[in-house]
Amino acid sequence: MIELEGLTKRYGDKTAVDQLSFQVRPGMVTGFLGPNGAGKSTTMRMMIGLDNPTGGSVRIDGKHYRDLAEPLKYIGALLDAKAMHGGRSAYNNLLCLAQSNRIPTSRVSEVLDTVGLAPVAKKKSKGFSLGMGQRLGIASALLGNPEILMFDEPVNGLDPEGIHWIRNLMKRLASEGRTIFVSSHLMSEMALTADHLIVIGQGKLLADTSMADFIQQN
Ligand code: ADP
């Protein structure tokens, strides 16, 4: 369970994230909808400690991210900025991440299988297509077998097969009881994946509702 309370981020006199309070619950896909520039990425970066809030807090299972002893075992994220070391193979990229986070190295082959990259595991990731890079990012998020997974605009730029694969993966992870939080600027995409919807605009919370209710009211 993720809990945001009054989460705020200011850049100079611009308020990118404005007093956001909501919860993200386990066992379902929660969509995070808002137009480009609404503050979704900034919010997600603060959720995994890559950015410091100006105000408010994020709690992961009751704790601040910085107090999680082994964060990748609690929460895994696919954020666009999370680039891999291009000169390393997919396998070695994940191996380094496993070793520096005390994750059993046997997980590396498991997650490469899960994302369908086992056949190219020894290839340098800089030669990867966008879709393969996305799969590698997802593999890194899954590495610690976390209960919480966050995906920032995961289907952007992917072909229909890749989009279909990511949607199914998120649903499967949710059906295993995990907490899935996924952002998009497209309502059409959210309608196909999310069970619950958080809508923001200009950093502010606009709606926090089940998908069924949202569709009925709009
Ligand atoms: P979204 O992910 O919904 O597209 P972002 O979180 O990327 O939105 O951005 C929210 C707002 O914060 C935008 O107006 C953006 O320009 C601004 N912003 C994001 N990061 C920075 C930064 N490092 N410095 C200044 N402004 C930023």
Ligand code: ADP
């Ligand atoms: P950098 O390569 O920019 O130094 P790190 O890999 O050290 O970044 O990660 C910075 C922070 O983000 C760390 O606290 C780390 O635990 C967290 N982090 C990195 N990758 C992920 C991920 N896939 N999911 C969740 N948190 C991550």
